[in-house]
Amino acid sequence: MKFKMQDKQNQLIERISDKHLVVGVDIAQQVHVARAVNYRGIVVGDPLSFENTEEGFARLLEWINRLKASTFDTAIVGMEPTGHYWTNLSTCLSEQNIDVVTVNPHLVKKNKENRDNTQSKSDKKDALVIADMVKNGYYSFIRPTSEAFEKLRVLMSNRDVIVKRLVSSINQINRWVDIVFPELRQVFKDVKGKGAIATLRLFPTPIELRSMEAQDIVKGWKTKMKRHAGLKKAQSLIELAKHSIGNHQAHDAYKLHLEQLLEEFDLATAQLERVEQEVTDVLKQTSFADKLLAIKGISEITLAGILGEAGDLSGFAHGNSLLRHGGLHLAEASSGKWKGQIVISKRGRSRLRRFMYLAAMSLIMNNPEFKELHTHNVQVKKMKKMKSVMKLIGKLARMLVAMARRNETYCPEKIQPLTSIAA
Known part of the structure; x- marks a missing residue:
């Protein structure tokens, strides 16, 4: 059955009944603001400001229960996923069996004039805009993740920070x-x-190398490496040092600077190895990771990045849902005779987009079936290379979700283009 996004949107709207108290919360670092409406958008009660503490959360729950006591049976709370400030509140509400949903911060900004037709902005207004968006069905349920997928998310986020430090x-x-x-x-x-x-650790500057013998340099290399260069390279290094055009001033300051840079390099390298080993161990705890890793071209780090951002792939109804989760679905701007360019929306998780792209590129280079599909798209269908890559990302998303949902192994025959199957 073909997946239709409109069906999902209708279902989200239908979930909000006349018995729902719809609450919007504007998230901040210390003080949140809550507003409530009914299913028609009529404001219920007064605004509530509450702290990001246990006492503040208790005040919010008391406020919700007091508003529910009149005509409502249940409550649904919407909020922006602002940084990390929303996670504690979301967990607290979920433990009280209250439905918690998120809204796109970009859409909150777009919808801020719907209420009063002005460009004014305040915490109370933002909370009301969020509540309106929830009752109109513009929200997403928070996907619960198991311990293994939560670990992958934290580890891969940490890995990104370490890689940036290492590159720096x-x-x-x-x-x-x-x-x-x-x-x-x-x-x-x-x-x-x-x-x-x-070499940079032992004798980094030309001034030191000029006074050394080739044998001494080789002896120094032996203390740091099992396999090292010979006398010829050592002699070449000395000759180059004698005619170096490098800066000869502030010798001690430059040595201290290099020493600290090498310490940072060593620390980042060691931390990266440790994190990647942890990622490998956690992947073994997921039920379908071994089947996905059996696909030629899918590496452990790439798969960990996808699972860390998407969570359990078997929870997605269709591969297109995974694409929307990462902002890889298509967006078009057209009006009348004017036809705009079709682009990817980029309204989703940027890290998931990156790992899906890296996975597709790796498959195109290393996987025979994807390589054949890419060649067929470019040479037979006359697609541009990037358009072919984006199309294969969609195929990869559908394949990953199908394998996770059915717990199937990789089947190369299902990936090949129709022309090669017919041949």
């Missing part, structure tokens, strides 16, 4: 080499390679 330290080491000893690259092409890093 490598860039700064490259800058240091450009200033102090640019000729080092004539001996070691990769500054972050073992040989270059060992």
